[in-house]
Amino acid sequence: MKKIVTGGTIVTATETYQADVLIEDGKISKIGKELMDTEAEIIDATGQYVFPGGIDPHTHLDMPFNNTVTDDDWKTGTIAAAFGGTTTILDFCLTAGEVKLIDAVEKWHEKAKNKAVIDYGFHLMIGDLNENTLAELPQVLQQEGISSIKVFLAYAKEFQATDRTLYQAFKVGKEMGAVVMVHCENGSVIDELVEEAKALGHTEPIYHALTRPPQLEGEATKRAIELAHLADAELYVVHVTCKEAVDEIISARKKGYKVYGETCPPYLVLDQTALAKPNFEGAKYVWSPPLRPKEHQQVLWNALKAKQLQTIGSDQCSFNFNGKKRLGIDDFSKIPNGGPFIEDRFSILYSEGVAKGKITINEFVDMISTNAAKIFGLFPQKGTIAVGSDADIVLFDPNKERVISADTHHMNVDYSAFEGLTVKGEPVSVLSRGEFVVKDKEFVGEFGRGQYIKRKVKKGEFKEAVTN
Template structure:
């Protein structure tokens, strides 16, 4: 059925204006004042912003890690994302343990099939690149429509790649026009610091942060930057947390290097003291890179405002406090790394950014949706409100004040990292390709309605340094 979104204020990365939006067959076909069509359902958006659907470029759903599996799968995770205003995610397909890269992608298709309620794509994670995998990589990326790969410089026991593998990945990225994403921490030195701490009886959650200092994020960021530049590749630094990493990114971009930076909501509003909470409560805040001292928050906000960092990912990787985080009760190094953020990414950035005057409405849309669409080969199908684009739309009430809580969230975990945070603004209705997934804050979607989105590698070639 056709729909007309009427009476709202449309906001994109570049514009803000009042108009109606006509949706036909899942696509926006007209934007104009006072659209009339007797066959269309009228969706009243009076008093609301009409945003393009959020694009979350960084999620981990149904992912094995730290001897367990994340608690949010493709059903609960995508439902929570929709409640939070996100209409597309790009999840990390883990290849470790799979005989071939193709097998890894098949596993991720199986995980998501008949569960996702919003659209999605995959990044392909690479832990090693022997001759067989090097030969397979271009074929898999082309066949599956994957335009991005990820390399870890952390988690030595699970995922960490060698510098040679990293450089090989950059060379493939250059050849294919793909984006190479890197988790920048020095995993080998971290392991040494962790062993020292444990040997000295330092086992509380706070030592997770103290054994992963900002210097090791800065060092790994610089290393990745220089190797990417040597290979002529495009580098996307995931979940930037600290001044040391931001400084390296700014320096590289000032030299014309093709470097893109992402940060995440917890680093903008939470700080390292959360890991000091008594009764093991600090374990709720164990993820990597860790939370930093509070002074790093301003550095991140400034970098977003100046567009030295371009995107906001959730880094959704949820483990319940009881039963999973508690695996590290007597040893911080055994606490599963990760937190539940997919539902609150959109609202936290709006409330802490727009409502508090740190960023503009247009900058908000750019960070929460448009830049990810452009970087990862989804634009203009996704990431904007324009004729011809998918009708992925969020009707957002900017006047609502509410308190984030595990009592009311939709993620499949028993705590919320933002518990007690008052936020301004709330997604009210969310459409994916013109169909309601959330209507008046109620889930009305259907399992399996989310579509896998192919992202041709060629579409990544034309993304220059984002300014």
């Protein structure tokens, strides 16, 4: 059925204006004043912003980790994302023991099948590149429409790659036109610091942060930058948390290196003191890299405003406090790493950024949607409101205030990392390819309607639109 969104204010990364939007066959077919079509359903957006659907470039749904599995799967995770204004996610397909890379990709397709309520794509994680996987990787990227490779420099026992593997990944990325995403922490030194802390009897959650200092994020960021430059490849630094890493990214970009940076909502509003909460409550805030001292928050906001960091990922990786986080009650290193963020990414960036004057509303759209679409090969199908683009639309009430709470969120976890935080602005209705997933704050979507999106790979083209 055709739809006309009328009465709202359209906001893209470059424009803010009042107009109607005609939706046909899942696409935006016309934008203009006082559009008329007797066959169309009229959607009244008076007093609301009409945003392009959010693109979350960093999620972990139904992911095995730390001897357990995340509590949000592709049903609960994508429902929560939709309530939060996100219409496309890019999830990390992990390779762990598979003989062939394609086996890991097929495993992730099965996880999402008949569950996802919004569109999605995969990043392909690489832990080791032997002769066989190195030969297979380009074929898998092309066949599956995957334009991004993930490499960990942390988690020495689970995922950490060698510098040689990282450099090999950069060479494949250069050849295929794929961006290489890197978790930048020095996992080997972290393991040494963890053992030192435990030997001294330190078991509390705060030592998760104290054994992963900012210097080790800065060092790994520098190392990844230089190896990427050596291969003339594109580097995307995930979940940047601290001045040490930001400084390395800014320095590299000033030299013309092909580097992007992402940060996440918790690093913008929470700080390291949360891990020191009594009665093991600090375990709720254990994720990696860890929360930093409060002074790092302004560094991140400044870098976003200056476009030295380009995107906001949720790094959704949820574990229940009761039952799973408590696995580490006697040993901080056994606390499952990760937190529940997918539902609040959109609102926190708007409330803390736009409503408080730190960023403009157009910069908000850039960070929450457009830049990720450009970097990962989704633009202009996704990431903007334009004729021919998918009708992924968020109707957003900028005046609505709500208090974030586990009692009202849609994630399948028993706590909220942002419990009690008041945010201004709320998604009211969310459309994915022209169909309501959330309508007047009620879920009306269909399980399995979310489509896997094959992304475009452009060889040799650094996305200059994202760099200025």
